[in-house]
Amino acid sequence: MCGIVGYIGTQAATDILISGLERLEYRGYDSAGIATVEEGQVNCVKAKGKLFNLREKLEHTINHAQIGIGHTRWATHGKPEEHNAHPHLNTDRRLAVVQNGIIENYLELKEELISKKIEFRSETDTEVIPHLITQFLTDSNSLMTAIQKTIARLEGAFAIAVVHADNPYELIVARQQAPLVLGFGQGEFFCASDMTAILPHTRTILNLENGEIARLTPLGVEIYDFEGARMSRFPRTLDWNPVQVEKQGFRHYMLKEIYEQPAVVRTCLDTYINPNWHADENPDYSPVNLGLTPNLTDNLEHIQVLACGTSWHAALIGKYLLEQVAGIPTTVDYASEFRYSPKPIISNTLTIGVTQSGETADTIAALESERARRADLEPKFQAKLLAITNRAESSIAQICDRIIDTHAGIEIGVAATKTFVAQTMGFYFLSLDLAYRRQSVPNYKIGEIIAGLRHIPSQIETILDTQADAIEELAHDFTTEIEDFIFIGRGINFPIALEGALKLKEISYIHAEAYPAGEMKHGPIALLDNKVPVVAVAMPGSVYDKVISNAQEAKARDARLIGVTTAMNATEAAHTFDDILTVPEVDELISPILAVVPLQMLSYHIAAIKGLDVDQPRNLAKSVTVE
Known part of the structure; x- marks a missing residue:
């Protein structure tokens, strides 16, 4: 959905913010804006529609600011108009906030702020945040403290980034149930909703976890939990290349990604099929190496799959395979429906969440609710959670016992193509692994299926x-x-x-x-x-x-x-x-x-x-x- 980009360092922030937002366009949006801090002022520019409208507004301005935040908005609360675009400012326009997610109790907070004579300029839920921070700044000069107190009042899922004219050398970000990644450069630091936004500048990243807040300054990054305790976290280096997010001569990303499907299938086969497995040798190990532990696979009586959109279609193919090849009764539900009408609890049930991004809110919420409702039951009824995702570092990987990484690479086109094929391959591998473990089909049949899969790329x-x-x-x-x-x-x-x-x-x-x-x-x-x-x-x-x-x-x-x-x-x-x-x-x-x-x-x-x-x-x- 919405996209966040933030920067603090030694370069001019505006170009970095705009280029980062361009790399998040695939997430979908209807307006955009940036806010930078320079010479004791917050400069905020917003525009309805595509990013070229924002670029036109910035074209004739000179801005040397070295700190700023940017946002592409997908409308939830309030129409897609300029006044509803992010960033949102406080009353004196010295503090700016961008947010992804939904503040569920914003009406209550808005009424409280209006009673204190605060005037609102938008219909969004986000605007309560800069006003709340300002209220808490009157009690403390610490921006971090004010943001922590504000977060304690917020209900819902959110990722936020904040800059303040009175604190020109710090950018503060926080995450609760919405993705946010930090990037580490040489004397400069980044934040973004998705690492694609910052790949041209750094491949050293750290994913914030739920309930964490980070303070970015020119000297480094400090991470705390929402209660203020300092966290010890270590970044990692990606092996992705910025070229992966270029069109490489294709007219559209979607066409490029369709043509990448043979390579994606080859990668999946090379990653998960044991090359030395031969059906006629009666091997005593699985033909598929998914790294699944016995507590996930043994004695399964039922599998339930939760997904949305294209992932739901992959799950339907998975149902056919899990039933016809592995011999396990399987149900497939829309994640958005499952939360409100969960299935009767069956013992020894494996629950699979399927999501390309690993951040799909309905799928994550459904998995969390499934774990919660089974938490106090005897062991055979407790949740066994598996994810099929294209993002091994995503939120879903944090809540599941194991993931099947689909290795599709970055997919920019909104309409899923190569990730659908990769998810489907994940179900083939899972069904073959379970079929071998359960001996639901003879080894020669498993060998025939694998041989057929090997022909798929060509x-x-x-x-x-x-x-x-x-x-x-x-x-x-x-x-x-x-x-x-x-x-x-x-x-x-x-x-x-x-x-x-x-x-x-x-x-x-x-x-x-x-x-x-x-x-x-x-x-x-x-x-x-x-x-x-x-x-x-x-x-x-x-x-x-x-x-x-x-x-x-x-x-x-x-x-x-x-x-x-x-x-x-x-x-x-x-x-x-x-x-x-x-x-x-x-x-x-x-x-x-x-x-x-x-x-x-x-x-x-x-x-x-x-x-x-x-x-x-x-x-x-x-x-x-x-x-």
């Missing part, structure tokens, strides 16, 4: 090499008059229909829905005519004939049919489909990873031809860090 490359031009050509047919799409699939590929529909909605703004193919005749078929294209995921296997039959029902209603199938089946499928997107021959169990790629490409090209902002679709955020 097969994705084949799709990208042979189908890209045809998919772009097809996309031109759907950029003007088409307002609705329907996607259908069955079995393990129904989630791919869901993902295809979501990608199209997210970036092209064309309404799209997905249904199990067999459900079309139970209602949705009423929607069909020659203006509603139908995309059918028809991969050879147990449900292929059924999907073809369902597609023909749509064809009889004049719908234009687009099929996703293998090249070997393309000739036969041509009797049913008007257009065919082909993938290499693949076993049905592994086919989702290939079937999704043409749908990613189709959505991308439709949106790009329409001239839309593919990487930053309207109203969306990459990491949803508020509920």
Whole structure:
């Protein structure tokens, strides 16, 4: 969601803040602003809309300030207008605050401050913070003390950064349930919502943990807990390179990330598959090295998976694999719903949270509530928490017993592509590991699945090499008059229909829905005519004939049919489909990873031809860090 950047050091702060905010644009935002401290004054500039509007305002100003904070806002409280943009100032405009998250008791605090004759300039929850800090500064000259007292009054999830004209050599930040990372340079220090914002300047970082507050000065960084006790923490060095967050010649980040998928799958295979494992040797160790301990894997009776958005679609594929390969009953819930309608407690349950960023508020809250409600029960009922995430240093890693790191690298495009494939790979590895431990399928079958997975990278490359031009050509047919799409699939590929529909909605703004193919005749078929294209995921296997039959029902209603199938089946499928997107021959169990790629490409090209902002679709955020 919102993005925070802060800087204190020897360089001019403005350019560092703006470039950092540009690297956070992928999170989604509707306004932006910066505040710097120079010559005893806070200079605050804000603008509605994209960052170029803020740049234009700053273009003719000279600002040598060496300390400042910046923010990109995704509206929660108050419309996306300039007066609601961050930073927010106190009454005398000498103190500035930026915040991510939601202050749940802000109305109560606002009424209290209004009763003290404080005037508010915005409709945001954030504005209570600078006014509260100012109130506590009247009792103490210590900015740190005033902020600690303010934090004690706040309820909700937040990350904040504060600068003050009377304290021009300190930048204070705090975290509670919203991500915040510190960066360490040579005589300069940074803070940001995401390390991507500061990668060009440093690779030495430290993630603040919940309940921590940090004081950044030109001399160093001090970290305290909210009660004021000094903390001993040590930064780490990233092996990421700033080049990873560049487009590298691609028109959009999303397209680049689609083309990175073969490399992502190879990395996953190299990381987790034991190269010396051979099914015919009856090995006494798992083919997959996830580092899972027996207390997480032994005697499992039930698995429940919690996720949102694209991660939920990966989880649905995971459910199929965990049940059909590992033989464990599995449920998948939206994390936002699970908290308020948790499942009956079953013994020996593994709970898996799936989140690309590791910061998705609903998923983290659901996992925490699950641990809390099982905390006082006997051991077999206590929570076993596992996370599948792309950020090993994220919040979810702190609350789970173990994580499966998807190793997808930085994903800038808001619409998930390579991270979806990486999460799906995580479920393949987990199901194979559990299948071996439980001996739910014979070793030779596990070996066949692994062999199939090893072919996936080159097969994705084949799709990208042979189908890209045809998919772009097809996309031109759907950029003007088409307002609705329907996607259908069955079995393990129904989630791919869901993902295809979501990608199209997210970036092209064309309404799209997905249904199990067999459900079309139970209602949705009423929607069909020659203006509603139908995309059918028809991969050879147990449900292929059924999907073809369902597609023909749509064809009889004049719908234009687009099929996703293998090249070997393309000739036969041509009797049913008007257009065919082909993938290499693949076993049905592994086919989702290939079937999704043409749908990613189709959505991308439709949106790009329409001239839309593919990487930053309207109203969306990459990491949803508020509920």
